Amino acid sequence: MSDELISIVDEKATVELTIDDEKVAVPEGTSIYDAVIGMGKTIPSMCYHYTFNPFGSCGVCLVEVEGKKAPVRSCTSPVAAGMIVRVDTKTMFDARKKAVEKHLQTHPLDCPVCDADGHCELQDMSFNFGITQIGEVKQKGLPEDRRSAVLDFNMNRCILCAQCINICKEVVMVDALQFFKKGGFTHVVAKGDTALACEFCGDCLAVCPVGAITNKFSKYLYKPWQLTKTVTACNYCADGCQMRVEVTDDAVVRVTSLLSWKDKWDDHAATADGHGGLCVKGRFGFAYINSSERLKKPLIRRNGAPAEASWFEATAEVAKRLKAIKAAHGPDAIAGLITARCTNEDLYAFQKFMRQTVGTNQLDSSARYGHASYVAAMEHALGAGQPTVSFQDVTFANAILVVGSDVTETNPILALRIKDGLRNYHAQVIVAHPVRTNLAKLAPFPYAIHVGSEGAFVQGMTKAVIEEKLVPQRVAAEYATAIAALRAAVASLSWEGLASATGLSREAFTEAARAFVAGERRVIVLGEQIVNRPDGYANVLRIADLMLATGMIGQPGSGVIRPCEENNERGAVAAGAMADRLPGGFRYDDPAARARVASAWGGSLPSGGTTLADMLDGIRTGRIKALYAIGENPLGTLPASAGVREALSRLDLLVTQDAFLTDTGAMAHVVLPAALAAEKDGTFLDGHGRLQPVVRALDAKGEARPDWAIVAEIAQLMGAPLDYTDAGEIRRDLLQIAPAVFEAGAVALRDGFAGEVASRYAQPAVAAEPSSSGYPFELSLYQVLYHSGKMSTRDKGLLEIDAKNRLQIAAKDGEVLGLASGDRAKVSSPLGSVEVGVEVNLDLPTGMCRFPEHFNDPPVKDLLPMRVDPVSKAPAFKAGRVRIEKVAP
């Protein structure tokens, strides 16, 4: 942790005491344990972990304090001035040894069959203390608690250290576990002694010092020493967690976190760097890597059916046909799509392949779906397209505004940072979301706004800040013209109009604005309901207005964080894998950057460029003849109204490159098997701007290869080779073009900002919905905690946890429609109708229903229209109006 951040933590008076004849000064209120740890010594302890407050249940951390007869538990005893403490004495060693012996009396000696064998704190301690006799043994003989979907609780082994309970309560703030007395023994059970219904993050499993909590997916399969462990980056969301992938010869057996009982000694404030834990996807969503559905060999369509082929045949076929199309129709008849789940190296290699080898700029990545709006708008307004807030800034923020994001579901680890701020640093958390989200239940300022009114809410905040005279002096002086323009612009908004749009009164806006400007460091968490909307670009500009009004521009520790859905959306922008971006994240029409890239590549850059929506139009009109899609599945992602199937069937050549045979892949002429992130080297640029190393943990399944290697081979066969032998070379190439590519730019107000403000407030913030009569419900596709994109629905483990492809409706709507959980309903929109199972959700507002975007069965997504943002070209397809009717069973 940097010194700057330490200084943020409140300064306290220091106290002097003597520990083992050495004088030390520590802040008041520190425990003796922390004081000793601070000296570089260790006291064995089983219930201590730096991420939460000391609990003092294990009784091992005993020290001698002069003046006290009995040894004291150092973790729960605060220091006092002049205290004389002895740690390393024979008496204390024996006292601690006795404490461990006491634990062993109730702990069964079933180490040989225990999964924690070899990774057990009690085992290590018994060894270190040299315990050979344990006196009278008292066994519990309890059956295992197997009610949870992912964890087994064996209470015979439990030593009641309460680390699982504490981490769940204090760090994850889910509070799903409790002590429960039954049958004469204390158990750890889910709240109310029911089946565990929590976020399944598995942090309790990680901190358990014995084998009392075990992983159901890897139970009894292997011992810790048999597994090869590789630390690599998770490839679900953009929180960029490092995790330990544990593999045998050819399969991932389990994923463990850096958080564990082994890593327990640190400063409590170090949780700001991340507590090391994972979410349910990271920890339990690894089975897709071992899936038997993985593509193992290339497929070439012969006589209408895909047939297995060798790599040589497949790449030669792709190269031959691409060359033929290029020769006949020119390079612009070829288009490329790549997913932002690829590494930076894959993304860079692919855009270079498209722009150099093929010679076209018909290129897009899945960062287009939402992040593109953010990048374009922020660059336009503030000159920096990438979020500028660091990971720690979220924890140390005085105020956090979460708008349009159900962050505990989409980006659980970022949510933990917000919760850390909430609990330890008293952050004012303001949540604006139509649904009562998990974070809204914890936040001091939750606001239930109308569906789709996130943009209006931000405008209301800006208006409240300006009209309540909360604009900081510094800002009012520095940006006088911009503030004046903004003042005039917000005056044109009426509180009544905002109230009818958002459902919030002027008082509510004022309250939120006052809470938001209370401190110096402010962070806005900008969710997908802001960017993935038809007016996503305009919404982000409204955020820029709020940043200006509250003085967040140029304020250290303040800024916006964009919780991206896919792990490397920032990387896709940085690597230039989008039609409007150059490597380095520069605009494609930036002449200086163009010249630099062109000279580095030794050629010229193609002009023009087509983004996803235009690309589909181009295919439909016959302008584009070939599509090369890496990891992208537009048929499965976009609604039927986008006409993807019709478009793809017109292609002369469709090449897909994926780990699985997707809907799009089933239509493809050539399918190339790609390696997953755990099977290749490279880097991700996570949502916090940290470059995450991706390390190969196991060999790729079958003949699958890394994406960049396949692209490089096709380039070679097309006669314009990309000379790369490993991912590091590609990264060096990218860094040569743009040395600061992985760093966030500086934020500064662009000239012309003031001039534009007025026009932004001329139209209402809520886009007028097309005729809503007859379609009374607002349907939106949402992300659930247990899934990420479509990839996780290939994961056996995650499907076991959650496979609910149900339409969620509000309780009141359920009553009116006569629908209860488990019933079936017909959902219709102007675009069609589907039948779907229903689940009543108490947190939804009336008039809103939602369906998890991860499931295409039933095809609820096809009911929704697709609208493209006019500026950023981001397609919005996750919201629309529907009618719900009960279907008789």
Place this chain on the structure above:
Amino acid sequence: MTLKELFDKAVMREILDGLQTTFKHLFVKPVTFQYPHEKRAIPDAHRGALCLLRYDDGAERCVGCDLCEAACPSRCIKVVSEEDPETPLRRIATEFYIDITKCVFCGFCVEACPVNALAMTKMYEYSTANKRDLMFDKAKLYQIGDQMLADAKKYLVVHNQELNDEAAMQYRYKFPYAPAKKG
């Protein structure tokens, strides 16, 4: 040539001298024994082929703990374990392989075994024309164990693994450990 020399030559004395030892041995017990028609008595501590043992009620002792695999210096043991689908909490070895061509007969695996499921026997005759037969799997190991049960038990006693029947009871863990309910 003296008369004596002549006599010696006539009766071929030198040959008789040479045969004297031979004739003597006509009345001595031979030291060679006729393997494979005769078999040597093998000491109880002999480290022969490995086997897996069962409890007296026929239940497999092995709990699939992988400790033999960890102890093996030549890495010839592979254990595949999982939870017994019928008895929750019980860990079993679904597969167990010993590559006897790699085995150095050190006996470490037997020492490591917490349930005395492994033992060495007096069996040493398993030469074969097919090397694959020397990859002992679980069935083969239990077959050897059933055949050579007496030898295997003696091995464990001699190596202080099971001192005698009375004392051995304390080593007989059955996982999961289920103590007798009081009352």
